[in-house]
Amino acid sequence: MSQQLVPAGQKLPKIATEVSHDYVSIFLDGQMFGIPVLQVQDVLGPQRITRVPLAPPEVAGSLNLRGRIVTAIDLRRRLRLNPLEDGKIGMSVVVDQGGELYSLLVDNVGEVLSLSAKTFEANPATLDPTWREVSVGIHRLDGNLLIILDVGRALDFAVKVELN
Template identity: 25%
Template sequence: MQESASAASHARPGKDIAGQEYLAFTLGSEEYGIDILKVQEIRGYEQVTRIANAPDFVKGVINLRGIIIPVVDMRIKFKLGTPVYDQFTVVIILNIGGRIAGMVVDSVSDVTTLTPDQVKAAPEMGAAFSSDFLIGLGTIDERMLILIDIDKLMSSDEMGLSDTIAA
């Protein structure tokens, strides 16, 4: 009995970062990463139905196989200029705490596994979004991923989706 408890405790250290897989995507000239386990699917961008009085970054809603889901444009949310919708623009469908939401990004590149020594703490810089939503910065050779805690970001009050997505 004691051995199994000990084995379980050894499996936990660094579980949140060690060898974790991140979906890499771009917004403007920067690359970001989110936990791949939060991603349900990736779809091409399609027209959304606008919702009156929604914040600018909430593009609207789409009907995903009978489920109406909110769609957030991260370029608008992070104040990265005027979004351009082209053949590379995708919607990442997220499943956060059993709630579904879409996130519009410029493009998706790959899935990357990061080890603890590849993840550095994010500096406090008064970024476009609170560093509370950052896990850190992932580095792979010359490449850097801004790692986002998508659970915290999408369920935050400032996103205005807290009624829709409750983590």
């Protein structure tokens, strides 16, 4: 499956003429998001996740990544989306944030996209505040919009609490 798409940290060949950035595309409730490829450590299939009682609701639990304990973040919950249908377990994108590993739970992982700055636009004013908070901007793709995820902010729940 798409796990093998991109070994952590490896860049795809760039388009020579333009400055471009590589993103791992992920899907949440039909919407496509991009995570800068350099931040991605691993892409995992469905994992056994241990619930952590009393944790913030965005924390899905902890999982074991080759002996390291990784905190799993439910991105759907973070973005105030409805949980996945019963019985379906999504995939995990493991990111490094300040030396700590976090696993972002997503519905699915797509391919790695190399995008030029030309298609990039700042967040539209009408974007949902929660989404705007975790989004750097949007890339216009053919027939689709790719929201670039700010991983640091996605992991910072305190911001959200303030909004509430």
